[in-house]
Amino acid sequence: MKIDIILAGVGGQGILSIATVIGYAAVESGLFLKQAEVHGMSQRGGDVQSHLRIADRDIYSDLIPAGNADMILSVEPMESLRYLPYLAKNGWLISNTTPFVNIPDYPPEEQVLAEIRKQTHHLLLPADEIAREVGNPRGMNMVMAGAASRFIDIPFEKMEEGIRFIFRGKGEAIVASNIAALQAGRKYAIEN
Amino acid sequence: MRNQKLLLLGDEAIAQGALDAGLSGIYAYPGTPSTEITEYVQRSAESAARYIHCRWSANEKTAVEAALGMSYGGKRAMACMKHVGLNVAADPFINSGITGANGGLLITVADDPSMHSSQDEQDSRFYGKFALVPMLEPANQQEAYDMCFRGFELSEKYRLPVMLRITTRLAHSRAGVVRREPLPENSLQLPQDMRQFVLLPAISRRRYKKLLETQHALLAESENSLFNQYVDGPDKSRGLIVCGIAYNYLMENFLDGPCPHPVLKIGQYPAPRSMVARLVDEVAEVLVIEEGMPFVEEYLRGLLDRGIRVRGRMDGTLPRDGELNPNLVRLALGMNDEAGPAVPEIVAGRPPALCQGCGHADTYDAMNAAIKAVFGDGHVFSDIGCYTLGALSPYQAINSCVDMGASITMAKGAADAGLFPAIAVIGDSTFTHSGMTGLLDAVVENANIVVFILDNSTTAMTGGQKSHAEGRLAQICRGLGVPEEHIHVIVPLRKNHEEFVRIIKQEIEYKGVSVIIPTRECIQTFRKKAKAKKEQ
Structure with a gap:
């Protein structure tokens, strides 16, 4: 088996914590992992992406080959479209609906969403709203990770463990509220 | 610690490798994509317990000079920098080839093809060749770790600095790395020859001749290196030379079976001449795939570019500039393009900007x-x-x-x-x-x-x-x-x-x-x- 995920967003939105949770779950399930990140200049509000590759055998390339991503998981709608050439024929495009507007020529929101809806397999979710509803306004990332979990063949409990691992130094309340966000994202993906 | 598996960035694998291979001091100025090497050593509890030097230097020149000083004292040292940092440190780097090393000396340079965070995409292998020192170029995080051991070993065997060259993609990509049995650090030990580091013309001329004579031995090391491998294949219509991380982009296109063509994987320089000769003799044409500039390709073509049929970055088979990826290699191999839907026109560029409140x-x-x-x-x-x-x-x-x-x-x-x-x-x-x-x-x-x-x-x-x-x-x-x-x-x-x-x-x-x-x-x-x- 293999799962190739493009994580997308804007520098500062924290896509790497999603990669860490899924990555932790993969490694704890005895799978191989490669994860290419963007560090440096782009982190200052530019477009950023991470290639997360999981497989049950050795992985060669740190980059996902074009047309081979099983999923584009984006915390920002326009950014999800930037990586379409990577998407496999049966791949899923999963995006948060809240735009991050820090450029003057950001396209009209409805056009962005319309482009996403053109994809055969897509899931749009109001992740910021869902995070607020479960009382974790900063948990948007974990909502997105939870939504992705529906399409990833790794035990969900391992992702919960991943959250416990990442936030272990920050107290039980923080752990619980991030697990709540993860579960809410998963629930939304199953119901919609 | 032996066989412990860690999930590390390429940069972190180098830091852990150097620590396990008996490092006593790391010297660097921050520079993307090399920064995380030194930061890892700074965070490491083990490094603190061993009093490993890991404070930042004022610039790359002072870093390389301090590392050379630690090597003079017989201990293992590493200087690390981004590619343009080596321009700043070029003076001590080139001359360290003439002085040679005492304790193991690794100069780690992270190149940035596609200029993700840099003003140019120069290829540091030209510097290694210029200085006439051995170079190592890992294909993955495990090799990056292992090459620290090999690098210090080569450095102490030939009393020469060794360059470890990586590129952005490996520096900032995470994968599992298995640790080896750590080596002890060296103790303080002055050079045997008290004039080794005195580059007065009379001494320099002698030492430069010695460096030139050593080249044969360095070539022999490359021919026998585990990091240089020749894997035969039945289809001799084409042979492949792949350097460092380019190997991954090649193999990514042959997941369901071995590559049908003979492949020479290069991870240690000077390039292994007899292995290259074998490939050239056996195949109709050679495709050179390397991250960065056409370093091996240009040598292979020579000034006249007659005789051997070579493909690569110089004839447009691969782009002349920019970072490689599996798809570019796929197209160079004549395979079909698998790219998905095009990016919609409405997608606007999003350049980095000063932070709010800066x-x-x-x-x-x-x-x-x-x-x-x-x-x-x-x-x-x-x-x-x-x-x-x-x-x-x-x-x-x-x-x-x-x-x-x-x-x-x-x-x-x-x-x-x-x-x-x-x-x-x-x-x-x-x-x-x-x-x-x-x-x-x-x-x-x-x-x-x-x-x-x-x-x-x-x-x-x-x-x-x-x-x-x-x-x-x-x-x-x-x-x-x-x-x-x-x-x-x-x-x-x-x-x-x-x-x-x-x-x-x-x-x-x-x-x-x-x-x-x-x-x-x-x-x-x-x-x-x-x-x-x-x-x-």
Whole structure:
């Protein structure tokens, strides 16, 4: 088996914590992992992406080959479209609906969403709203990770463990509220 | 520790590899994509327990020289830098080939093809060849780890520095790495020959001859290296030479079986000549796949490019510039393009920008009011750092960014040419990296320039490392001879705008060197500290 995920967003939105949770779950399930990140200049509000590759055998390339991503998981709608050439024929495009507007020529929101809806397999979710509803306004990332979990063949409990691992130094309340966000994202993906 | 598996960035694998291979000191100046090597050693509990040297250096030159000094003392040292950092350190690096090493000396250089965070995409392998030293180039994180052991071993066997060359993709990609049994550090041991490091011409000539004679042995090492492998294949219509990480991009296209063509994987240089000869003799044409510039390809073609049929970056089979990926290699192999849907036209570019609340923004507002609005565009020479983003909208406040320190010296040269006003903008850390000597040039000639040293108390662009300039800037400027009354420290905030503009105008009118130091902590490090305090 293999799962190739493009994580997308804007520098500062924290896509790497999603990669860490899924990555932790993969490694704890005895799978191989490669994860290419963007560090440096782009982190200052530019477009950023991470290639997360999981497989049950050795992985060669740190980059996902074009047309081979099983999923584009984006915390920002326009950014999800930037990586379409990577998407496999049966791949899923999963995006948060809240735009991050820090450029003057950001396209009209409805056009962005319309482009996403053109994809055969897509899931749009109001992740910021869902995070607020479960009382974790900063948990948007974990909502997105939870939504992705529906399409990833790794035990969900391992992702919960991943959250416990990442936030272990920050107290039980923080752990619980991030697990709540993860579960809410998963629930939304199953119901919609 | 043996067989322990860690999930590490390529940079971190190098740091862990060096620690396990008996490192006593790491020397570096932050630079993407190499920064995380030193940061890993700084965070490591083991490194603290062993008192490994891991403080930042002022620049790459001082880093390589200090590493050479530790090697002189018989201990294992590593200097690391980004590719353009090696330009700064070129003098000690090239000459360390002549002096040679005593304790193991690794020079780790991270190249940045596609210029993700750099001003050029030079290939450091040319430097390794120039210095006539062995080079190692890992294909993956495990090799990056293992090559630290091999690198120190080679360095101590031949008493030569060894270059470890990586590129951005490996530096910033994470994968599992299995640790080996750690080696003990060396004890203090002076060189056997007390004149080894004295490069007086008579000694240099002798040592250079020795270096030249050693080349045969280095070639033999490459021929027998585990990092250079020849894997035969039945289809001889084509043979492949793949260097470093390019190997992964090749193999990614043959997941369901072995590559049908013979493959020579190169991870140690000088390039293994007899292995290359074998490939050339057996196949109809050779495709060279290498990350960076066509280093091996150009040697293979030679000046006349006759005889051997070679494909690669120089004939357009692969792009001449930019980073490789599995798809580019796939197309070079003549396989079909698997790319998915095109990017919709509505997707707009999203360049990086100064953070909300960044002090540099207030400085550029004041500068534009005092300079651009009065004298027009074209007066401001800038430097390498976050503030280079002042070139973009809405500021469009600067007219140059060339190399570390070039702001002050270019402003001086332009003033010499008659440009008025001539302004320099440099960050605090960049100033102590390479700006101080240029300021001295300006002071000695009383050049008519205004120098802004933007003090945000950190090396911000690379993630907030400690700056050597902290608390020392005004003192350094006074020491270099800038008149006390022409050194101004101001807090760049909206409320100080009028005062700021007034000072700039006043110093433009002064005929001589003025220094203005806008001082306000980087918003990122400020938030980080506030967050850490809250969590306590």
